[in-house]
Amino acid sequence: MAVDLNADLGEGFGRWALGDDAGLLEVVTSANVACGFHAGDPLIMRRTCELAAARGVAVGAHVGYRDLAGFGRRFVDVEPAVLTADVLYQLGGLDACARAAGTRIAYVKPHGALYNALVTHEAQADAVVDAVRAFDPGLPVLGLPGAVWLKRAEVAGLPVRFEAFADRAYTALGTLVDRRRPGAVLHSAAEIAERCVEIALDGRVRSVDGHFVRLRVDSICVHGDTPGAVAIARAVRDALTAAGVPLAAMRGARVDA
Template identity: 60%
Template structure:
């Protein structure tokens, strides 16, 4: 039976500001990439999110990013590698403490936003993130884009790597993500997204923004939790995968 993990970015509010329907998403996904306070998330919200994930036995991942609350972590920052390593250790440790207080623990790491996209090609920052994960807990798997230098460096260093595809993001013909600044970068139709995911999982293919087919390697598929249509898309994806007898479970 074909197997796939579904993940989503959660805990991305701050204070009185809430973003996304985390409760519904946690009922549908198998892994939760929870913010660590640098791009979003305050301690109380993150603890509540960890508790909700733990109650539903959803795996908790540390979604580490640039120190950029104002930009939601979507702006590249030219951080010195040593500083980036320290910042990533700090974020993993903070979330792991909250997760353990909630009866769970951090079981993988996924970079967020601009950091995720930067380390597809930025080798120095990729190495800095890998160094942080190894320093904190070298048994933690990393979640990233297939073909990225991040996964290359992680695998070379002995970390377990998990390849990821995106349900609701457009792809370039080169297999990278279309910038959010470009039209059509974010998909919103639940049925279209569900069909895309099924094809990713069963054929290893996604249609790029120019109409060409691109090979994708996916052990996990992300549905972004901050989209207004996130819950509807996740519901459609999960329903179609279940109908096609796809085994949806966490990779860890």
């Protein structure tokens, strides 16, 4: 079975740049494009969509809390109706940029604190599901296996896709270790590539306490803001290819107009 390789892209703002988007787009099969709330702006969004379209990379909407100062990594206790409108607004903005680039939004992936909140926060989970359904009830959504919002999305009829993280540590419960804890982000390209092969072939990852956690995986994420992200992504891609794992955009994800 083919596995998707995704990265968070378009996360600059104005004159401030973050990561090597062009380099990563030569490696990944899907791009999670910031929609202007945690990072990104209209020009960056459009340029990122153009680069992705030129390389045949699927464009995903990386929606988040309205939190530029905190890069979307702080929980926001926003009312569900407001969150639905915020997500819908982000989808609309990126959709315009994608269409102008000759492509379409292929899937939705929440960012940062919103991604983590949706693992257990039922009200916010329903709010995001409502936004995606209002925008396009056939649009795939991507998240952590076992997340409440994916369960709600499946009940609502949205196509659900499951994600693993190449460079993030896991707890024994299958959740991500808090970034503020030592060792939460991995940096060794060789170690990351090895664990990605195990994730893809065996559907499991070793947690920080040494136990194996079972994972359902459609896509593997390499963070674009991790130091050496391009080298890490290349190591992951090369290792997966060497292990006989084909790479392709997620099943059901659209890459054309």
